[in-house]
Amino acid sequence: MIEFPQYGIYPRWPEDGQGWIHPDDIAIVSKLLPGERVVRRESFDGTYYHCRYGKWTFRLRPALWLQIKAEDLDVGDEVETVGLGMERDLFVGEVIGMYYVRRKGRIAYRLRRADQNLPRLFLREHLRLLSDKQRVRQGEIEHPTPKWNGSGERIGFSD
Template identity: 55%
Template sequence: MQWPQLPDYGCFLRWPENGQGFIHPDDTPIATQLIPSPRVLKRVSFDGVYYHYVYGRLRFRLRPAMWLPIRIEAIEIGDQVETKGVGLERERFVATVWGMYYVQRKGCILYRLRRGEQLVPKLFSGDQLRLLTNKTTVRPPTTRYRAPNWNGKGETVPDTQLDE
């Protein structure tokens, strides 16, 4: 069996038919609040028995179960975004992504935003948002540096003096 490349995203729109046995016993209260729902969950790792899921600050574990995989845009929960204004129809503002919901009939993800401590009542699609969070990744180092040699007094010692 080939395991999916992680992280990946998806949702459980329906409850799996075999009860709650697929949920890690310690995570039942969290998982039963989030499943079933259109919330887009992030599957971050697999420990050999359970997949580890994240939704914002919530974390839980599930055994492999059928879910609906979803291809996401570059926007995730916790990212800072700016709304795109359209004439006088939409106000422009900066907010944080608070929730992600998959709308099956539209085939897209809608985002719930939070401005400060207040949730914005309207949901936004990805094309109405501009990502402000810089998600650059650092590539692995390719240059090898010699470790400094210390003389015990807080000073570096050239390699030639080490043999003395």
């Protein structure tokens, strides 16, 4: 049984042309692939893998791809950078790209800070997913909820 999601890259275009791409998705796929972009396979319907890269979804027939060990970040996630002494600014950004760096065997992430795409790539250990923030645990003491029955006095002001 195949477990999803799977992450990987399509480093080369198959030599048999565009037959491996769903006809409705050729325009999207020809802009994204081949290359080092890390694609997320979400399901398989028997003919096509249903894939996602950020906001783009597309369907591909089985083809040669390099599967990559998943990290817990995806395109579109909000992250904060983790500082390294006084060397790096801390900021909150959005993951706008995932690229596989073969010589490191790792995924590198491109971020957008406000409306600016950053030229530098970040590794996973330099980023913290915002949903991983510390949370206040549920209280252990039962506090009574005040109840109001509608009665009371009105404060009158004299002119």
